[in-house]
Amino acid sequence: MTASNTIIPNIAAIQARIAAAYQISHADGPAPTLMAVSKTRSAADIRLAVSAGIHDIGENYLQEALGKQDALRDLAICWHFIGPIQSNKTRTIAEHFSWVHSVDRAKVINRLNDQRPSPLGPLNICLQVNINDEASKAGASLGDIPALAELALSQPHLRLRGLMAIPANTTNTDEQRRNFAAVRELLITLRQRFPNAQLDTLSMGMSADMESAIAEGASILRIGSDIFGPRTATTPD
Numbered sequence: 001m002t003a004s005n006t007i008i009p010n011i012a013a014i015q016a017r018i019a020a021a022y023q024i025s026h027a028d029g030p031a032p033t034l035m036a037v038s039k040t041r042s043a044a045d046i047r048l049a050v051s052a053g054i055h056d057i058g059e060n061y062l063q064e065a066l067g068k069q070d071a072l073r074d075l076a077i078c079w080h081f082i083g084p085i086q087s088n089k090t091r092t093i094a095e096h097f098s099w100v101h102s103v104d105r106a107k108v109i110n111r112l113n114d115q116r117p118s119p120l121g122p123l124n125i126c127l128q129v130n131i132n133d134e135a136s137k138a139g140a141s142l143g144d145i146p147a148l149a150e151l152a153l154s155q156p157h158l159r160l161r162g163l164m165a166i167p168a169n170t171t172n173t174d175e176q177r178r179n180f181a182a183v184r185e186l187l188i189t190l191r192q193r194f195p196n197a198q199l200d201t202l203s204m205g206m207s208a209d210m211e212s213a214i215a216e217g218a219s220i221l222r223i224g225s226d227i228f229g230p231r232t233a234t235t236p237d
């Protein structure tokens with residue numbers, strides 16, 4: 001089979017994995033949303049994913065995403081920006097996405113707010129937390145999150161929804177669970193501190209650690225390779 005022929009059965013298989021993991025998770029929130037992460041994938045592949053019931057699409061590279069958005073403007077897709085943010089790209093991001101998961105500094109918060117076109121309504125954002133304090137990774141440190149949350153919540157054109165994390169890569173499920181639990185606990189402290197905010201989102205869990213993330217209450221799973229197959233190239237802009 002070609003990669004494209006596997007996209008639809010892959011999505012059915014992942015939905016079954018999500019349902020099974022959610023059932024044993026004792027989570028009290030709604031079942032997590034499956035976002036398809038389509039960096040390096042074609043618009044045709046995204047179209048197949050949408051035909052299999054996917055509504056949320058995550059992209060990492062702005063130029064690449066804009067081309068696919070244009071090719072897919074006939075579909076009702078909710079577009080999520082999940083890649084590193086250069087501050088000179090914030091205007092285009094604010095104009096072309098419903099969600100941004102990778103917000104990690106004050107400058108980006110201020111710019112996204114100032115540049116969000118009012119007719120589109122508030123931009124949903126998550127603060128990316130560098131939960132293992134890895135020098136190689138984007139994301140704010142744990143200690144910086146409360147002040148960034150306070151700043152984001154003061155912006156009229158942003159709606160802070162929660163936290164996003166890409167924990168250290170490990171196949172040890174206990175470690176995966178510990179990392180995701182730390183993100184969940186951080187969101188709980190934010191909810192206590194900002195009781196009027198709509199902090200309902202934990203954006204966590206990728207192909208290799210999805211079950212651990214669900215067990216710790218993930219609300220948006222960001223799945224790439226288990227839907228589209230292994231990535232062979234990257235196309236940064």
Ligand SMILES: *Cc1c(COP(=O)(O)O)cnc(C)c1O
Nearest residue numbers: 037082206207222223224225226
């Ligand atoms: C690529 C990517 C994913 C998807 O990763 P897979 O391991 O392919 O499922 C999720 N989140 C972010 C931020 C990514 O860059």
